[in-house]
Amino acid sequence: MTDEPRLSARELLDRLDATLSLRTRIRAVAALLAGLAGGVFVTSLWWSEPGPLPGRTHLSFALFTVFCLAWACYGGWLLTRRVPLFATEQVVAAWIALVASLVTAGIAAVAAAHSGTGRWAALATGGLFVVAALALTVRAHRRRAALLRRMRELTQRERS
Template identity: 50%
Template sequence: MSDEPGLSAEDMIGRLDGALSPWRRAGGVVALIAGAAGAIFVALLWATEPGPLPGHTQAAFALLAGFCLAWAGYGGWVIRRRAPLFALDRVIAGWLAVAVSTVTTALIVAVAAGRDAGVIPAVVGGATFIVVSAVVTVRAHAVRAALLRRRRELTGEG
């Protein structure tokens, strides 16, 4: 039943149930630190802007800080996990990337349209990020489905 000679189903399940790889854990640490640093940077920039800011500028600062906090939360979640995630972390990161890319593109296109400047490059650039993040998300779903299918095969679950 195993793909490797001399490797029993129990050994294969043991591999599936092992600790999160050092590279995946390092990725979580990077997401946590970068997200937290980004949130602090945006919050400090927002707090030190002179004078009252327009509502749309305040909303943009809040949204950017929220994006950074979302990545920090994702990184913290990955680090706290002691077991493999069966690619769930990749699926969540993919959907987070799709959401952030879509909202950011919409805001950039709205600002460009409001200023009558560079709407086409904003749409093309934003669409590129959305498509790439969507492709990564679809691939993450496929990898997760394959891993879960393999686990069911090895454990004999229905």
């Protein structure tokens, strides 16, 4: 036995490095830059379209702009965190991806139905993206739940 004091689970968490890992910082910067660049690109396309656009087109441009800004906000949020996130960032990213893929698949399906061509290709591609995003969402929730469960176990052990 050593005479060193035992650290509680909370003290261990408090001692964790408050900075993000290099990998997480790179992902955050990539999300921020891609979101901003995508937002600028989509908005400039929207504003530069000649003539009056149908309402569905305005809605599609607006939704794509919102998705880009959501990724930019996610990147900025992640870069400003100075606490252990317990995989919260993965849950947030997975939900952004799921919502964006669902809406994009819907827009593609409606556009294909109105044009009368490529309906099945749009549905298959959109469905593939939705399934992938759903799988990532489930995985992120499970990982977060496992980390929180482990933290509770450590905290309960400490109290015993």
